[in-house]
Amino acid sequence: MMLTGVIPPVCTPMTPEHEVDATSLVRLIDHLLEGGVDGLFVLGSSSEVAYLTDAQRALVLETVVGHVGGRVPVLAGVIDMTTPRVLEHARAARAAGADALVATAPFYTRTHPTEIRTHFRILADRGGLPVYAYDLPVSVHTKLTADLLLDLAADGALAGLKDSSGDDGAMRQVILGRPAGFSVLTGSEITVDSALAMGADGVVPGLGNVDPHGYVRLTSAAARGDAAAAKEEQERLVRLFQIVRVGGSRMGGSSAGLGAFKAALCLRGVIDHPTTALPQIPLNADETRRIEKLLAAAGLL
Template sequence: MSNFTLHGIVPPVVTPLTKDYQVDEKSLRKVIRHLIDGGVHGLFLLGSTSECVFLNAKQRAEVISIALDEAAGKVPSVCGTMDPTTDRVIDNAKQAKALGVDGLVVTSQFYTRSSQNETIDHFSMIQDAVNLPILAYDIPVCTNLKLSRETLREMYDRKLICAVKDSSGDIENMRMLGLDFANEPDFAILSGSETVVDYALLGGAHGNVPGLGNVDPAGYVRLYNAARAGDWVAARKEQERLIRLFQIVFQGVPHTSPNASGVGGFKTAMHLMGLIEHRHMSRPNRVLPDAAVAKVKEILIAAGLL
């Protein structure tokens, strides 16, 4: 696993849907080209922004196959395997491995309550069954379990994981995690927040997994490059521009849930930009109302994307 490293901007790829809620191959290929042309350093297929838990096994396989074919090995790819139970995750992981992904993304179990020790067992069973590099996905808002620093360290020491995507919103904990792994160059810490990327990189993170990167991948790459060059003034300026663009995620509330407003905001922006044919999400998530679409358009114009 030490030979596989992730860094830089690795967006969780939006899954475009046809009118009848199937994977839209033409639009997905356009999205992959948009991301690679924007300079991203990797692709995260079937993440939360990808609406992964709404997709059945056939649809997941289609997303992976289409994306990998279009990417043609230009950047590494990791694939989400999210499901409530260990055996179902193993099935997803085996499918992803057979289709050719470079690594897996695994959360703790969800719906059923779990412990830190059971979570370590969960990761161990998946690694034993599939033997691919695993990125631990810390997203307690969806799993009801925060991956502790001790758990991450034990899983790393046991060679179960090679990286973590921190979507916990706890930047103080992520900063301490950076110190925990300061002497482990083969372990990557990736922030899942779109709005504090400059802070995370200054604190030692190796990259970012921004859903908003589907809309403006080049902006996040500029931010990353400025930070890596030590130009923190330029990094802050780009981050603040992206924060203004990030306001698209709030426009659907209260018509939609916050989650649907977020993914719906991304899809609406991408539809307006001509990247995807349809902007609806998986059922029962509502599309953004017309007033919200108009506001998203205003924000895109102000950001220089329309």
């Protein structure tokens, strides 16, 4: 399954009581599909997967897969600390009807590259669906090297890569050495035009929840060779991405970023509440007003 284009990592709307808001989630899916996205990635970082219970994960998967109804591929994050736990999530994703799995390296435990290779090969062998590696060293504390990824790609253990490492040099190595059919997707919202120019196949942008149309315009411009239009759209999105810094130093990066995405979605009328999972710090009224101004400047209100 060769993935290209815009595959947003879908936010998980929540009620004020911190339960999954399935009604808002359905509206968010419609918002993304109407924006022209090429796929959906649920239960990733922007989905707050690390905060969700297994029951909440199941509800998200069932809601999204059921509502999408095969219109676009649905990738399911099976992110967890060790191989046995990841395999449990893979079984649930397959049963729910997901089209592919997305997994990081194991974490919390201290692993060796040989163990990481084993982890992905077991998931590919037993998971029953194509596997995409998620390179996220800021959270996993392990960098998936180009050599490791290309080794797994050559074996057929991996179908592609979501690169959120910030290491464009390593991503380029993967692009240059990958086998046919191996998708490389950048996870950076602010360097999509340059990633596409070096040969990436698409983007998995958290900010794409807020403005899917913008990322679709960007990738479409790049695909038709209009570098100037792609650059112009990218620069507008860079300015919009300032919403993730509104929380400043009084909260963690996840609280600021995920809180900003949800506040923006609430201001745009897509979801009912900007609630983030515990123990994240919520944005205050002044911060929400600043996000509103940035949305207006981007032409989204």
